[in-house]
Amino acid sequence: MSAPGPLRVVGRSVRRTDALEKVTGRARYLSDLELPGMAHARLLRSPYPRARLLGVEVARARAHPGVHAVLTAADLTWCEPFYGPALRDRPLLATDVVRYEGDPVVAVAAVDEATAVEALDLVEVDYEELPAVMTLEEALAPGAPLVHAGEPLAGHFSDLSTLRARPGTNICHQFDYARGRGAGGFAEAALTLEDTYTFPRVQHYSMEPHGAIAAWDAEGGLTVWASTQNPFSVRAELAKMFGLPASRIRIAVPLLGGGFGGKTYAKLEPLAAALARVAGRPVRLQASVEDAFRTVRRCSARVRVRLGFRRDGGLVAVQCDADFDVGAYADIAPRVIQKGTYTATGPYRVPNVVLHSNAVYTNTTPGGAFRGFGVPQIAWAVESMMDVAAERLGRDPVDLRRQNLLAHGEEFARGDTPVDGKLEESLSRVAEAIRWHQASAAGRAKGVAVMMKASVAPSVSEAIVRLHADGSASVLVSTVEMGQGARTVMAQIAAEVLAIPLARVTVVPPDTSITPYDQTTSSSRSTTMVGRAVQDAAADVVGQLLKIAAAHLGVPAGALAVDDAAIVGGQRRLGYPELLDLHFGMRGGELIGRGVVAPGRTQAPLGGSTPFWEVAMGGAEISLDEETGAICVEAYASVADVGRCINPQQCEAQDEGAVMQGLGHTLLEEMVYEGGVLLNANLVGYRVPRAEDVPARFDSVFVENADGAGPFGAKGVGEGGLVPVSPAVGNALARLTGIRLRELPLTPERVWRALRARRDA
Amino acid sequence: MNIIPIRSSCSIRVTLNGRPVELAVRPEALLLDVLRDRLQLKGAKRSCDMQVCGACTVLLDGAPVSACTFLAVEADGREIVTVEGLGTEERLDPLQEAFIDHAAVQCGFCTAGMLLTAKALLAEDPAPTRERVVHYLRGNLCRCTGYRKIVEAILACAHAR
Numbered sequence: 001m002s003a004p005g006p007l008r009v010v011g012r013s014v015r016r017t018d019a020l021e022k023v024t025g026r027a028r029y030l031s032d033l034e035l036p037g038m039a040h041a042r043l044l045r046s047p048y049p050r051a052r053l054l055g056v057e058v059a060r061a062r063a064h065p066g067v068h069a070v071l072t073a074a075d076l077t078w079c080e081p082f083y084g085p086a087l088r089d090r091p092l093l094a095t096d097v098v099r100y101e102g103d104p105v106v107a108v109a110a111v112d113e114a115t116a117v118e119a120l121d122l123v124e125v126d127y128e129e130l131p132a133v134m135t136l137e138e139a140l141a142p143g144a145p146l147v148h149a150g151e152p153l154a155g156h157f158s159d160l161s162t163l164r165a166r167p168g169t170n171i172c173h174q175f176d177y178a179r180g181r182g183a184g185g186f187a188e189a190a191l192t193l194e195d196t197y198t199f200p201r202v203q204h205y206s207m208e209p210h211g212a213i214a215a216w217d218a219e220g221g222l223t224v225w226a227s228t229q230n231p232f233s234v235r236a237e238l239a240k241m242f243g244l245p246a247s248r249i250r251i252a253v254p255l256l257g258g259g260f261g262g263k264t265y266a267k268l269e270p271l272a273a274a275l276a277r278v279a280g281r282p283v284r285l286q287a288s289v290e291d292a293f294r295t296v297r298r299c300s301a302r303v304r305v306r307l308g309f310r311r312d313g314g315l316v317a318v319q320c321d322a323d324f325d326v327g328a329y330a331d332i333a334p335r336v337i338q339k340g341t342y343t344a345t346g347p348y349r350v351p352n353v354v355l356h357s358n359a360v361y362t363n364t365t366p367g368g369a370f371r372g373f374g375v376p377q378i379a380w381a382v383e384s385m386m387d388v389a390a391e392r393l394g395r396d397p398v399d400l401r402r403q404n405l406l407a408h409g410e411e412f413a414r415g416d417t418p419v420d421g422k423l424e425e426s427l428s429r430v431a432e433a434i435r436w437h438q439a440s441a442a443g444r445a446k447g448v449a450v451m452m453k454a455s456v457a458p459s460v461s462e463a464i465v466r467l468h469a470d471g472s473a474s475v476l477v478s479t480v481e482m483g484q485g486a487r488t489v490m491a492q493i494a495a496e497v498l499a500i501p502l503a504r505v506t507v508v509p510p511d512t513s514i515t516p517y518d519q520t521t522s523s524s525r526s527t528t529m530v531g532r533a534v535q536d537a538a539a540d541v542v543g544q545l546l547k548i549a550a551a552h553l554g555v556p557a558g559a560l561a562v563d564d565a566a567i568v569g570g571q572r573r574l575g576y577p578e579l580l581d582l583h584f585g586m587r588g589g590e591l592i593g594r595g596v597v598a599p600g601r602t603q604a605p606l607g608g609s610t611p612f613w614e615v616a617m618g619g620a621e622i623s624l625d626e627e628t629g630a631i632c633v634e635a636y637a638s639v640a641d642v643g644r645c646i647n648p649q650q651c652e653a654q655d656e657g658a659v660m661q662g663l664g665h666t667l668l669e670e671m672v673y674e675g676g677v678l679l680n681a682n683l684v685g686y687r688v689p690r691a692e693d694v695p696a697r698f699d700s701v702f703v704e705n706a707d708g709a710g711p712f713g714a715k716g717v718g719e720g721g722l723v724p725v726s727p728a729v730g731n732a733l734a735r736l737t738g739i740r741l742r743e744l745p746l747t748p749e750r751v752w753r754a755l756r757a758r759r760d761a
Numbered sequence: 762m763n764i765i766p767i768r769s770s771c772s773i774r775v776t777l778n779g780r781p782v783e784l785a786v787r788p789e790a791l792l793l794d795v796l797r798d799r800l801q802l803k804g805a806k807r808s809c810d811m812q813v814c815g816a817c818t819v820l821l822d823g824a825p826v827s828a829c830t831f832l833a834v835e836a837d838g839r840e841i842v843t844v845e846g847l848g849t850e851e852r853l854d855p856l857q858e859a860f861i862d863h864a865a866v867q868c869g870f871c872t873a874g875m876l877l878t879a880k881a882l883l884a885e886d887p888a889p890t891r892e893r894v895v896h897y898l899r900g901n902l903c904r905c906t907g908y909r910k911i912v913e914a915i916l917a918c919a920h921a922r
């Protein structure tokens with residue numbers, strides 16, 4: 001139901017509901033919480049990328065004063081010690097082998113962190129080093145050492161029940177998709193291009209590292225306060241591991257200091273829970289930033305793409321073969337590789353398609369979800385090659401893209417949601433914003449890139465809206481507030497539908513024992529899916545109010561309207577408190593509305609139809625210091641088709657942040673391994689964008705046709721802006737210098753070497 | 762190698778958010794831990810833990826310092842301002858207002874450090890240029906906002922003078 005008349009709260013840049021607590025330092029994050037008697041945990045991590053554990057001696061650590069619990073794999077006989085959302089391939093603590101530098105071997109809980117560290121110093125581990133596979137090449141070589149031997153168990157996702165490992169190799173999942181005549185389509189191509197691009201291992205660096213505090217109660221129930229984007233997935237994981245009914249587990253989520261995908265699925269929660277059980281007291285396991293580098297990262301990739309064009313520039317065939325390096329444990333990477341590869345054809349009309357990707361284990365930090373979920377890796381290759389194609393065809397890159405764009409309402413893939421945006425409009429807006437048709441100043445050049453991403457499907461979101469006796473409302477949803485402004489947006493939607501002031505709405509923080517089910521805060525899905533559930537739940541309350549008023553006034557509900565916290569009909573106006581009073585016959589009681597968004601499975605290739613297509617386009621203008629090879633992004637324009645901005649200022653904030661994160665992996669960021677060891681697991685060695693890296697000119701543009709499936713025509717935003725950044729910058733570099741780089745990040749050294757190589761050639 | 766911690770403590774006197782405070786601290790205690798764990802001032806955050814990100818920034822005699830790498834004993838006799846002392850909910854510092862108005866706050870983990878660094882900058886230079894602001898923020902990372910809105914918020918306060 002959309003509210004009649006003009007919108008009051010939706011579509012306005014209202015202040016964030018959590019802004020005041022954040023600017024005053026009152027906001028509480030996981031690391032700010034303390035429980036009485038709480039112990040503090042530290043982990044002993046493997047110094048080797050791959051080794052056999054010959055012995056783990058912890059007696060001295062156990063005897064150390066102030067130590068409450070020391071755990072090794074051998075102690076975990078009382079629970080199911082394996083976990084993982086796609087494959088249960090990850091032990092709580094290393095069993096017989098360690099699989100990456102940083103793999104947890106021993107966990108200690110003590111009176112404080114210093115004592116825990118002292119105890120870890122007393123642990124002796126006897127390792128027998130084994131040959132490791134550190135790169136895709138090594139991991140895929142015939143006869144390569146296997147990161148995992150034996151059959152891992154399936155996780156809790158139905159769409160991954162068809163996980164296709166290749167036994168006897170390091171490939172833990174393969175994704176295949178084809179349509180039309182597949183590779184046969186290249187027979188029709190007048191121009192075929194083929195090339196390989198690589199994408200580095202990068203780190204989320206949410207400023208707040210992961211953390212969890214676990215406590216068992218006297219009845220054997222478990223509560224975990226966690227910095228997680230998926231409280232319900234964590235609950236499912238813990239229920240399995242500890243043999244508890246879901247109802248006995250409570251996952252409560254405070255504010256998150258950033259997430260970006262790095263806090264999806266269970267991370268430290270299982271270990272914190274196991275430690276708390278043994279310690280017999282609450283245990284806090286707080287990661288450092290160094291720990292975070294050894295907890296999860298983006299899956300790096302090697303992407304081979306073949307594009308076939310007709311003479312007139314129409315795409316006739318696309319082939320993509322991608323190997324994703326998923327590190328030592330699968331985490332959610334099997335989903336990442338299929339989601340990323342699925343849209344390898346971009347927002348283009350392509351009749352013949354053949355896609356294949358592999359999720360490949362290596363002895364490195366596990367790869368998982370990261371803003372864009374596999375799409376940035378693929379788009380870097382495909383969108384770079386679109387520019388190469390334009391050059392070969394003698395076409396303008398924007399024109400060539402325009403010619404191939406899917407139309408509004410056109411099918412992307414059989415069974416999936418048709419295109420829900422006007423892609424041409426987005427392309428025109430990006431060309432306009434980056435001043436594509438004006439010549440650049442000397443020493444500068446521009447590049448563009450476009451993308452389209454599916455959101456997770458099928459998925460489920462539920463909401464409860466409670467209208468209290470005084471006419472204020474509580475919104476119960478399990479969307480995690482990690483900076484994206486979800487709490488504010490949910491409050492705006494409820495306030496709009498209920499026709500009450502924003503200040504009268506409170507969004508309750510996620511707590512699996514209180515707030516209803518939501519699959520995940522990720523995939524840019526919350527505004528669309530949870531937002532719709534909130535809209536429905538609030539509409540349910542309004543429906544009840546109308547019925548009460550209709551009965552009281554003796555008129556049909558259709559003759560009544562909602563206006564400013566009251567139901568009005570003719571001359572009569574009944575405020576919400578009055579209506580509740582009438583209904584319950586006293587000052588007390590509340591109306592409860594429910595919203596459930598559960599589109600279910602479909603025939604779409606990934607098992608569910610995307611609730612919306614996230615469309616983002618980017619344009620970059622760069623200059624280059626030829627002496628040093630340093631690229632300077634002088635201007636950037638980002639266009640996102642969001643359907644409708646619920647809060648324009650927050651949309652802009654999300655989009656700007658996404659672009660800057662994209663500039664990070666485009667120009668600066670890479671986790672570097674040497675001799676099996678991660679060299680730069682800190683912010684000195686791993687440089688992320690600073691204020692001075694922001695382009696001097698920056699435009700964030702929104703296409704708003706209210707054509708989304710979300711509330712008031714909204715779609716998701718938040719990931720998209722990041723995706724086109726690398727190819728847009730790479731394309732600009734090629735147009736400026738003629739040099740086409742296929743490896744990220746585009747560091748000064750890489751660019752300088754390429755310039756030198758060309759000069760020497 | 763084990764470094765044997767010195768468990769004896771020394772007494773320090775500071776002015777903390779305008780109030781005199783005397784407390785016993787261990788010589789190796791970091792200011793950030795003393796503020797967060799002993800004094801329950803949780804506004805300063807720990808992120809990089811190596812003087813890069815600025816999430817732990819506090820003002821010491823008006824100058825921004827990284828409390829994560831600053832010994833508490835070194836603060837003896839000096840004046841400390843944390844985000845909790847910047848303004849009250851009823852009377853926010855103009856920077857706090859501007860951060861809210863310009864949507865310079867997302868997850869909020871960098872916010873305290875950003876605010877205090879900006880406070881020091883404006884005390885030093887009430888009307889900084891955009892370049893000066895950007896340069897001054899070198900020691901403050903934000904992974905959410907893309908910085909633009911933070912810079913705008915600070916400039917808005919500068920121009921308001």
Ligand code: FES
Binds near residue numbers: 806808813830
């Ligand atoms: S935590 Fe102190 S500078 Fe990063």
Ligand code: FES
Binds near residue numbers: 871
């Ligand atoms: S607002 Fe999240 S790090 Fe700055």
